[in-house]
Amino acid sequence: MADGKAAAAVESACLHLQINGWCVVEDVIPKDRVELIRRSVERTVEAYGTYTGVEGVGTRKGLLAFNQSFAPYLADKRVLGIAEVIFGPHVRISFTTAHINYPGNIRGPLHADWPFNQHNAGHIPAPYPDAVMHLTTLWMLSPFTPDTGGTLVVPGSHRSSNNPSGDNGVDPLQPYPTEMQATGDAGSVLILDSRTWHATAPNRTDKPRVGIAVRYAPWWLNLDVLMPGSDDRARIVDETGGNENEVVPVSSAIYEGLPAEVKPLYRHWVR
Numbered sequence: 001m002a003d004g005k006a007a008a009a010v011e012s013a014c015l016h017l018q019i020n021g022w023c024v025v026e027d028v029i030p031k032d033r034v035e036l037i038r039r040s041v042e043r044t045v046e047a048y049g050t051y052t053g054v055e056g057v058g059t060r061k062g063l064l065a066f067n068q069s070f071a072p073y074l075a076d077k078r079v080l081g082i083a084e085v086i087f088g089p090h091v092r093i094s095f096t097t098a099h100i101n102y103p104g105n106i107r108g109p110l111h112a113d114w115p116f117n118q119h120n121a122g123h124i125p126a127p128y129p130d131a132v133m134h135l136t137t138l139w140m141l142s143p144f145t146p147d148t149g150g151t152l153v154v155p156g157s158h159r160s161s162n163n164p165s166g167d168n169g170v171d172p173l174q175p176y177p178t179e180m181q182a183t184g185d186a187g188s189v190l191i192l193d194s195r196t197w198h199a200t201a202p203n204r205t206d207k208p209r210v211g212i213a214v215r216y217a218p219w220w221l222n223l224d225v226l227m228p229g230s231d232d233r234a235r236i237v238d239e240t241g242g243n244e245n246e247v248v249p250v251s252s253a254i255y256e257g258l259p260a261e262v263k264p265l266y267r268h269w270v271r
């Protein structure tokens with residue numbers, strides 16, 4: 001995509017993120033690549049996956065350590081461009097997680113993501129400040145539609161200082177009156193301010209709905225609580241018996257194989 005067109009797309013997306021807390025960027029993964037990547041991620045989850053707390057949803061955390069098929073797109077001019085407009089230079093990727101909503105999965109609870117999810121051991125206690133500190137991007141490897149289970153989002157909820165994981169008076173298991181469903185073709189990316197309330201939707205089709213969550217963080221956000229073996233993890237998670245995501249480190253061999261523009265996003269996670 002030409003630089004001028006990408007810059008206009010970034011500007012428009014940032015405006016939507018500021019007002020609504022979410023937006024969709026189309027055609028990030030080319031149409032002729034997305035099916036291969038989807039099948040490859042499905043195979044990875046079959047071989048190395050676990051289930052999330054939501055019945056019928058398969059996952060693989062630290063996906064990049066297992067599958068690099070999507071790596072060429074992680075520094076997309078629009079997706080990384082949005083993160084850089086919001087956070088400035090030296091952005092890092094905090095998580096890559098596969099999510100497969102198998103046919104018939106149930107609806108998940110409304111929540112905001114790490115580090116705003118109050119169930120995580122490493123979280124910013126509510127009431128948290130009104131500032132963007134983390135971006136969640138959901139890469140659509142299958143079409144996201146009302147039937148397949150496009151992510152449910154609550155527009156404007158990013159400006160709230162708490163979310164339904166923090167006993168804010170909103171039942172996480174009930175539909176919220178202003179929620180809507182984010183949709184897009186395979187290859188599109190849903191971008192959320194990580195404070196935006198969202199939930200897994202049921203897949204009412206007979207095919208898996210495959211997505212990857214990639215989260216982008218500013219350099220100053222401490223990610224060590226996610227790192228197996230780190231002192232912060234020992235102190236904040238292991239010694240308290242708390243619940244926290246664990247992101248598998250990336251080996252030097254995998255790191256060396258990443259595209260040059262993606263390496264800076266991962267350098268902090270190589271062990």
Ligand SMILES: O=C(O)CCC(=O)C(=O)O
Nearest residue numbers: 099151199200201211213
């Ligand atoms: O896969 C989805 O639609 C939602 C995933 C989600 O809630 C999350 O990654 O926090």
